[in-house]
Amino acid sequence: MALVTAPPNLLSLVWEDAQQWSDRRALTLAEQIDETQKERDHVEFLIAETTKHQDLAKQYLPRLIGNDSSLTELDLARSHVTDVSAGSLADALKANTTVTRLNLADNYIGREGCLTLVRMLEQNTTLIELNLSGTRLDDVSAEAMLAVLTTTNHTLSRLGLESTPALSPEAAEKLRFTVRINHQPPGLKRTLAELQQGQLRVIDLSCKAGPLNALPADSKLQELENRRLDDFSASVLASALRGNHTVVTLKLCDNLIGDEGACQLAFMLESNETLEEIDLFGNVVGAKGADAFIEVLMDRNHHLTKLSLNNNAVSQDLLVDLEFALVLNRQPLNLKRFLIPLREDDPALVELKFDEHLSQRFYDDVSARILADALSRNHHLTSLDLPNNRITEVGARFLADMLLVNTTLRHLNLHNNVVGGGAQWLAGALQVNATLRSLVLSNNDIDDQGGGTALAEMLAVNSGLVELDLQCNRLRHSGAGFARALLSNTVIQQLFVEGNSLSDMHMRDIQQGRLMNQEPVLLRQTLPLLYPNRGAGVASATPGSPTR
Numbered sequence: 001m002a003l004v005t006a007p008p009n010l011l012s013l014v015w016e017d018a019q020q021w022s023d024r025r026a027l028t029l030a031e032q033i034d035e036t037q038k039e040r041d042h043v044e045f046l047i048a049e050t051t052k053h054q055d056l057a058k059q060y061l062p063r064l065i066g067n068d069s070s071l072t073e074l075d076l077a078r079s080h081v082t083d084v085s086a087g088s089l090a091d092a093l094k095a096n097t098t099v100t101r102l103n104l105a106d107n108y109i110g111r112e113g114c115l116t117l118v119r120m121l122e123q124n125t126t127l128i129e130l131n132l133s134g135t136r137l138d139d140v141s142a143e144a145m146l147a148v149l150t151t152t153n154h155t156l157s158r159l160g161l162e163s164t165p166a167l168s169p170e171a172a173e174k175l176r177f178t179v180r181i182n183h184q185p186p187g188l189k190r191t192l193a194e195l196q197q198g199q200l201r202v203i204d205l206s207c208k209a210g211p212l213n214a215l216p217a218d219s220k221l222q223e224l225e226n227r228r229l230d231d232f233s234a235s236v237l238a239s240a241l242r243g244n245h246t247v248v249t250l251k252l253c254d255n256l257i258g259d260e261g262a263c264q265l266a267f268m269l270e271s272n273e274t275l276e277e278i279d280l281f282g283n284v285v286g287a288k289g290a291d292a293f294i295e296v297l298m299d300r301n302h303h304l305t306k307l308s309l310n311n312n313a314v315s316q317d318l319l320v321d322l323e324f325a326l327v328l329n330r331q332p333l334n335l336k337r338f339l340i341p342l343r344e345d346d347p348a349l350v351e352l353k354f355d356e357h358l359s360q361r362f363y364d365d366v367s368a369r370i371l372a373d374a375l376s377r378n379h380h381l382t383s384l385d386l387p388n389n390r391i392t393e394v395g396a397r398f399l400a401d402m403l404l405v406n407t408t409l410r411h412l413n414l415h416n417n418v419v420g421g422g423a424q425w426l427a428g429a430l431q432v433n434a435t436l437r438s439l440v441l442s443n444n445d446i447d448d449q450g451g452g453t454a455l456a457e458m459l460a461v462n463s464g465l466v467e468l469d470l471q472c473n474r475l476r477h478s479g480a481g482f483a484r485a486l487l488s489n490t491v492i493q494q495l496f497v498e499g500n501s502l503s504d505m506h507m508r509d510i511q512q513g514r515l516m517n518q519e520p521v522l523l524r525q526t527l528p529l530l531y532p533n534r535g536a537g538v539a540s541a542t543p544g545s546p547t548r
Contacts, residue, residue: 064092064099072098077105077131086113090120097126105160106134114141121145121153131160138166142175149178157183184233195240195247203237205229206253206279228254234261238268245274254282262289269293269301277306285312290322297325305330328370332361335370342374342381353385368395372402379408387415387440396422403429403436411438415469419444423451427458434464442471442496448478456481459489466492472499479506486513493517 063071081089086109093099109117114137121127149156159179161172181189187205194200207228229237234257241247262285265278290309297304307326309319328336334354341349354363368391375381391399396419399412403426419426423446430436446452452475459468459482479502482495486509495514497507 061088061092064089064096067096067098069098073101073103074099075103076107077103079107081107081109081113083108083110083113083116087116090116093120093127094123096124100126101129102127103131103160104135105131105162108136110136111138111141114138115144118144118148121148121156124153125155128155129158129160130156133160133162133164135164136166137161137164139168139171142167142171146171146174146178149175149182154182154186154189180232181236184236185229188229188233188236192236192240195244198244198246200247202249202251203247204249204251205233205237205255206251207255209254228256229261230256231258231261231264233257235264238264241275242268242271244272247275249277249279250275251279252283253279257283257285259286259288259292261285263292266292266296269296269304272301273303275304278304279306279308280312281308282311285309285314287314287318290314290318294318294321294325297322297329302329302333302336327366330361331367331370332363335363335367339370339374342371342378345378345380347380350380351383351385352381353383354389355385355387363389363391365390365392365395365398367391369398372398375402375409376405378406382408383411384409385411385413386417387413389417391417391419391422393418393420393422393425395419397425400425400429403433406433407435409436412436413438413440414444415440416443419451420446421450424454427451427454430458430462430465434462436464438467439465440467440469442469442473442499444473446470446473446475448474448476452476452478453481456485459485459492459495462489463491467494467496468492469494469496470500471496475500475502479503479510482506483509483513486510486517490517 060071060074064074076089081104086104086107093102104117109132114132114135117130117132118141121130157179159175161167161175164172181192185205185207191200191203191205209228229252233255234252237250237252238261241250257280262280262283265280266289269275290312293307293309297307305326307322309322314322328339332354338349338352342352354367363386367389368386371384371386375384391414395417396414399414400422403409403412419441423441423444426439426441430439441451441455446455452470452473455468455470456478459465475497479497479500482497483506486492486495493514495510497510502510
């Protein structure tokens with residue numbers, strides 16, 4: 001009988017199958033053992049949790065409920081606190097007035113436990129620091145906490161949120177921002193709420209404690225900082241005021257606002273067209289913050305007219321530059337618009353007419369000074385019209401000083417201002433200036449002593465003016481002087497003196513002299529030979545002579 005021979009690898013295959021079965025069996029046994037161990041661990045965990053909760057209830061809850069004054073900080077980090085424990089803790093803290101810091105980091109607190117803590121924050125007014133790092137705080141509980149912090153809770157100012165994987169970065173950032181506002185003086189939060197209602201016109205968040213250097217030396221720095229606004233406060237206010245249309249005054253005196261906060265307020269002014277005054281007296285603003293304000297005021301803001309940086313770390317030179325920028329903002333907008341090209345001697349700018357008054361702002365003596373300063377170095381502007389404004393004797397003097405050095409301006413119109421006695425200064429300048437061709441001083445309250453006589457004397461020697469308008473002033477006895485001046489001045493062609501109180505004789509002589517100057521040169525030379533008595537009445541006329 002022949003023997004059946006097994007394949008040579010059969011034994012090895014059987015052995016491998018046996019080995020795999022053995023491994024699977026061993027794995028199954030190991031898994032069963034592992035599950036058993038997990039169950040034992042869970043049981044031990046529950047026992048430990050119950051023990052911890054009992055310890056918490058036994059050790060802390062009575063003291064919390066009884067407002068134990070010695071219990072001001074409660075550190076329960078990594079203490080196996082669960083939602084149940086957190087709920088008991090929250091109930092005890094609702095009416096507690098002693099604990100200011102609570103650390104619950106790295107515990108097993110989920111959404112339910114976090115929500116019980118949120119409900120506690122609605123009633124607790126003592127807790128200033130809460131650490132929830134390493135918990136299961138999520139967006140739902142964060143939204144509830146955000147609502148409480150923005151409405152009812154004004155004391156929680158520090159919130160730990162590290163290692164909270166269930167919390168989105170956006171929700172975490174909102175919570176941190178809101179908590180930072182709680183860290184600011186309480187007035188800031190109230191102000192932000194009132195700003196949303198759109199009813200505020202004046203914001204006064206000046207520190208009532210006064211300057212830092214006026215406080216007792218033993219004052220606690222922490223308390224001082226909690227009572228004062230800082231750069232973050234200024235940044236929050238700036239954001240709220242960007243789209244605001246009601247607030248006209250912002251007072252932030254004696255706080256701790258530095259360059260960063262000042263820069264944020266300055267950038268806010270680029271889009272705010274309502275704010276008229278900012279008071280930052282007694283803060284810690286330096287050169288960077290002052291420069292930011294100056295840049296914005298010169299180029300992009302035309303409404304702020306008052307800004308105090310006194311008693312800050314700002315140099316006197318920067319304060320002068322800042323004041324100049326504010327002065328410009330108090331002037332009509334067109335002055336500010338054309339000042340830079342005027343100062344830079346732009347060849348394209350040859351005429352300026354300032355007779356449109358926006359926001360009820362008129363050109364005044366300050367305007368005249370600014371223009372005179374720019375025109376003293378300008379070589380292209382030929383015509384300047386400033387009618388119907390409020391330039392007085394002071395402003396006229398600035399313009400007169402400009403005429404002493406300017407050789408380009410040909411036309412100056414000051415109709416319907418209040419130059420008055422300033423006409424004397426203009427007359428003095430025109431005894432030197434021979435390039436101005438036209439001067440309009442009608443309706444300027446000029447009398448004989450305040451400029452009429454001086455203008456007549458100027459005409460006798462001036463060789464540049466072709467037109468002088470003095471209508472509707474208070475001239476009375478200076479007519480003879482103007483008539484005499486026309487005997488020697490052959491350049492002036494238009495001398496308007498109607499609407500004054502000059503005698504008929506002087507008006508007739510002035511008219512004859514004006515007509516004579518309008519004739520061709522040859523005829524002007526011939527007329528005196530034909531009429532040798534022309535001007536005889538003028539020569540004998542004196543102030544107070546009776547009218548013909």
